[in-house]
Amino acid sequence: MRIGELAARLGVNPKTIRFYEARGLIPDPVRLPSGYRDYGPEDESRLAFIKTAQRLGLSLDEIGEILAFKERGERPCSYVLSVLDAQLSDIDRRIGELVRLRAELVTLKDRADQLLSGDACYCGIVEHAGRMSQMITR
Amino acid sequence: MRIGELAARLGVNPKTIRFYEARGLIPDPVRLPSGYRDYGPEDESRLAFIKTAQRLGLSLDEIGEILAFKERGERPCSYVLSVLDAQLSDIDRRIGELVRLRAELVTLKDRADQLLSGDACYCGIVEHAGRMSQMITR
DNA sequence: GTACGCCTTCCACTCGGATGGAATGTCAAG
DNA sequence: CTTGACATTCCATCCGAGTGGAAGGCGTAC
Known part of the structure; x- marks a missing residue:
C-alpha cells in the first residue's frame, strides 16, 4: 500500500x-x-x-531505542522495564494530582454557579481561586 | 526578594x-x-x-485563562463557566486515559517480569507490545 | 576602586514533533 | 491527451516552552 x-x-x-x-x-x-x-x-x-x-x-528517541533492540535481536527487557517503571510512577503521580485539581475545579465551579444564580455578587470565584491555589500547591 | x-x-x-x-x-x-x-x-x-x-x-494558555479570572475580578459569566467546564471534562478525559494506560502498563510489566525470570527469552516484551497496542487502543 | 555575582534588556536559538509549500513526477478515468 | 488525485524531494515554518548570550548596570567585600 x-x-x-x-x-x-x-x-x-x-x-x-x-x-x-x-x-x-x-x-x-x-x-x-x-x-x-x-x-x-x-x-x-x-x-x-x-x-x-x-x-x-515515550519520546520518539525512547521508542527508537526499543525498536533498535528488536532490530538487533537483543533483549531489551530490562531497558524497557526501566522505562515502563518510570512511566508508571509518573502516571501515578499525575493521576493523583489531576484528581486533586479536579476536586478544586468542581468546588470552584459550584461556587460560580451559586454566585451566578444569586444576587449582588462581584466575584467570589476570585477569592476561591486563591484558596484553590493554596490547596493545590499544598 | x-x-x-x-x-x-x-x-x-x-x-x-x-x-x-x-x-x-x-x-x-x-x-x-x-x-x-x-x-x-x-x-x-x-x-x-x-x-x-x-x-x-495544562498549557500556559490554559493556566493564563484560569489566572485571568482572578485578575479581572469579573462576575462569573457564562464564558468563565464554560472554560471551567472545558477544563473539567478535559481533566476527566485525561484521568480516564491515564487510568487505562496504567492498567495496561501493569499488565505489560507483569508479563515482562515473567518473561525475564523465565529462560530462553529474546524479547517477549516487544511482541507483547503488539498485543498491548491492541488492548490499549481498543 | 575593582572584582565578582547578580541584575537588566533584547534578540536569537534550542528542542521535539511535526506540517506547509513549491516544484515536479506518476497514473487511472473521462 | 488532459485532468485530478496522489506521490516525490527539499526546504521552511510552526508550536510550546523555554534557554543562551551579549552588552551593560548595580552593589557589596576586600
Missing part, C-alpha cells in the same frame, strides 16, 4: 510517516517502479506500535 | 520567570530603586500554582 493509505489507516499525516522514516524509526520501505513507497502490514503494525508507545508517553 | 532567590526557591530558571511575565502569567513586579524586580510571597505562590498546573498537563 502507498503512503496515503497507510497514513489514513493510522490516522496520521503522510508527512509524519516520512518524518519517522527520516528519524530511523521505520525502515526505508520498498519502492514501486514509480518511486512511490510501498508498505506492508508489518509497517502498519510498527507504526501502530510507535503511536501507542507515544500515547504511553 | 529578587528574581534569583524566587527562581531558586521554586527550582526554576530566572529566565523562565521573566518569560512568564512577558506572557502575562504573572503581573509586572514592583521594582527596586536599582531596577531589579522585587517579589513577594504572593508571587511565589502564584508561580507555584503555575508550575503545579503545568505538571498536571
Whole structure:
C-alpha cells in the first residue's frame, strides 16, 4: 500500500510517516517502479506500535531505542522495564494530582454557579481561586 | 526578594520567570530603586500554582485563562463557566486515559517480569507490545 | 576602586514533533 | 491527451516552552 493509505489507516499525516522514516524509526520501505513507497502490514503494525508507545508517553528517541533492540535481536527487557517503571510512577503521580485539581475545579465551579444564580455578587470565584491555589500547591 | 532567590526557591530558571511575565502569567513586579524586580510571597505562590498546573498537563494558555479570572475580578459569566467546564471534562478525559494506560502498563510489566525470570527469552516484551497496542487502543 | 555575582534588556536559538509549500513526477478515468 | 488525485524531494515554518548570550548596570567585600 502507498503512503496515503497507510497514513489514513493510522490516522496520521503522510508527512509524519516520512518524518519517522527520516528519524530511523521505520525502515526505508520498498519502492514501486514509480518511486512511490510501498508498505506492508508489518509497517502498519510498527507504526501502530510507535503511536501507542507515544500515547504511553515515550519520546520518539525512547521508542527508537526499543525498536533498535528488536532490530538487533537483543533483549531489551530490562531497558524497557526501566522505562515502563518510570512511566508508571509518573502516571501515578499525575493521576493523583489531576484528581486533586479536579476536586478544586468542581468546588470552584459550584461556587460560580451559586454566585451566578444569586444576587449582588462581584466575584467570589476570585477569592476561591486563591484558596484553590493554596490547596493545590499544598 | 529578587528574581534569583524566587527562581531558586521554586527550582526554576530566572529566565523562565521573566518569560512568564512577558506572557502575562504573572503581573509586572514592583521594582527596586536599582531596577531589579522585587517579589513577594504572593508571587511565589502564584508561580507555584503555575508550575503545579503545568505538571498536571495544562498549557500556559490554559493556566493564563484560569489566572485571568482572578485578575479581572469579573462576575462569573457564562464564558468563565464554560472554560471551567472545558477544563473539567478535559481533566476527566485525561484521568480516564491515564487510568487505562496504567492498567495496561501493569499488565505489560507483569508479563515482562515473567518473561525475564523465565529462560530462553529474546524479547517477549516487544511482541507483547503488539498485543498491548491492541488492548490499549481498543 | 575593582572584582565578582547578580541584575537588566533584547534578540536569537534550542528542542521535539511535526506540517506547509513549491516544484515536479506518476497514473487511472473521462 | 488532459485532468485530478496522489506521490516525490527539499526546504521552511510552526508550536510550546523555554534557554543562551551579549552588552551593560548595580552593589557589596576586600
